[in-house]
Amino acid sequence: MWSLASRLIGWSLKVQLKRYLRKNPQVMIVAVTGSVGKTTTKLAIAKVLAQRFKVQAHSGNYNNELGVPLAIFELESPGDIRNLKGWMGIVREMSRRLTKPLPYDVIVQELGAGRRGDIGYFSFLRPRVGVVTAAKPAHLQRFGSIEAIVDEKFSLAELSQIALVNAEEERFAPKLTTLAPSKLHTYGTSRGDYRFSLRSDSAAHGLEGTLVLRKGQVDASVRMMGRHMAEAVAAAAAVGELLGMTPEEIKAGVERIEPVSGRMSPLEGRNGSLLLDDSYNASPEALIASLNTLYALPGRKIAILGGMNELGSDAARYYAQVGGHCGQLDWLVTVADLARQYVAPAKAAGLGDDRIRCFDTPYEAGEFVASLLQRGDTVLVKGSQGGIFCEEATAKLLANPADTARLVRQSPYWQNLKAQAFSHTKSAAS
Numbered sequence: 001m002w003s004l005a006s007r008l009i010g011w012s013l014k015v016q017l018k019r020y021l022r023k024n025p026q027v028m029i030v031a032v033t034g035s036v037g038k039t040t041t042k043l044a045i046a047k048v049l050a051q052r053f054k055v056q057a058h059s060g061n062y063n064n065e066l067g068v069p070l071a072i073f074e075l076e077s078p079g080d081i082r083n084l085k086g087w088m089g090i091v092r093e094m095s096r097r098l099t100k101p102l103p104y105d106v107i108v109q110e111l112g113a114g115r116r117g118d119i120g121y122f123s124f125l126r127p128r129v130g131v132v133t134a135a136k137p138a139h140l141q142r143f144g145s146i147e148a149i150v151d152e153k154f155s156l157a158e159l160s161q162i163a164l165v166n167a168e169e170e171r172f173a174p175k176l177t178t179l180a181p182s183k184l185h186t187y188g189t190s191r192g193d194y195r196f197s198l199r200s201d202s203a204a205h206g207l208e209g210t211l212v213l214r215k216g217q218v219d220a221s222v223r224m225m226g227r228h229m230a231e232a233v234a235a236a237a238a239v240g241e242l243l244g245m246t247p248e249e250i251k252a253g254v255e256r257i258e259p260v261s262g263r264m265s266p267l268e269g270r271n272g273s274l275l276l277d278d279s280y281n282a283s284p285e286a287l288i289a290s291l292n293t294l295y296a297l298p299g300r301k302i303a304i305l306g307g308m309n310e311l312g313s314d315a316a317r318y319y320a321q322v323g324g325h326c327g328q329l330d331w332l333v334t335v336a337d338l339a340r341q342y343v344a345p346a347k348a349a350g351l352g353d354d355r356i357r358c359f360d361t362p363y364e365a366g367e368f369v370a371s372l373l374q375r376g377d378t379v380l381v382k383g384s385q386g387g388i389f390c391e392e393a394t395a396k397l398l399a400n401p402a403d404t405a406r407l408v409r410q411s412p413y414w415q416n417l418k419a420q421a422f423s424h425t426k427s428a429a430s
Helices: 004-023 038-049 067-073 084-097 120-125 146-159 170-176 227-242 247-254 284-295 312-324 338-348 362-370 391-395 401-406 412-421
Strands: 028-033 106-110 129-132 162-166 184-188 194-202 206-213 216-222 265-268 274-278 301-306 331-335 356-359 378-382
Touching: 004 067, 004 084, 004 120, 028 038, 028 120, 028 146, 038 106, 038 227, 038 247, 067 084, 067 106, 120 146, 129 146, 129 227, 146 162, 146 170, 162 170, 162 227, 184 227, 194 227, 206 227, 206 247, 216 227, 216 247, 227 247, 227 284, 265 401, 274 284, 274 391, 284 301, 284 312, 284 378, 301 338, 301 362, 312 338, 331 338, 331 362, 338 356, 356 362, 362 391, 378 391
Parallel strands: 028 106, 028 129, 129 162, 162 184, 184 194, 274 378, 301 331, 301 378, 331 356
Antiparallel strands: 194 206, 206 216, 265 274
16 A cells, blocks of 8 residues: 555656646657566567657656656656655656656657556546557456456556557457447457568577558568567557558668567577576566577577566466476576475476476576586576566676676666665675
């Protein structure tokens, strides 16, 4: 529950944002929500739209009641909600910026939803386009059911002028008939009005395929990995066409899309290995999709997996599904207590006990895998963000230490949080 202070601050920021948008009615809002893929899709859309428009898109995941106003005003959080002096300074700076026009044609903004009503809170944004990526069992403990998650995510489609919904997400299928055909548009890789039809997905060349648009088809290549990442490309192309861009402009934008830190970001690992840094967060279906990407690559396959948070009463079933999908690995390395639940189903799927190791911290996990690495190995790193911090395992495996800057949660704030979280263990971040 929000404290009185956070409610007051949230209300103040919302008032300022409403004023900002009223003063700049010419700016179009493209809003993005979903259980997975929000930030990747947001930044992909921004990259495409930038070929014609002046675009604002915050690089991080500022997507809640406090974060959205900060993102649109291009301000950084002063930290702890109890820092009232800092937050009041933010409100004053917002008042100052209200005197100047917004220098953008389009704002691409992600919206998070961890409980019922979170999307409706932002109805005042009146999005020109609302993009809905997925409904997965994330925050399931708070929502209570997957049906509630579907309803909440899909509500963005309902309150937007134009709805763009992922046709690959089967849970949305019954909801599609509730929208007027003139309002609804869909995207995907194998289905949808707008598609990125893949020909290949490789570590060397990324995603290669054909953009299928209503105004024609164009071939495109994208420096990303994972077939599920192609959905973000399709969404970006769709928004571009919906806002009047040509296929040539869309192609140029698509081919400038880059991996987002912590979301299937390929990095050079030690001893000629490849790292798939997917450490930002984890949910069951996203984790299985990442494993499938790993399995499609040559060489030994190693996975460093943290737990999946907030799965509620169905947690054991989801851990069994993911663990059962680990049978093709050469090594399964787990981080912290929750992830030990992968072990029994992985063994049942055929993974030998001598190819499984469990550690309390990401530092220990990374050090162990570093001792194993050989040329041609591929390592997938993935886990929920709450208290697990699998990106620190990735850091132990980098061929170039300077690439640490490309990992998630590397600011002094996060490093201090990690130091506190692991202060009771023998392992250190050194």
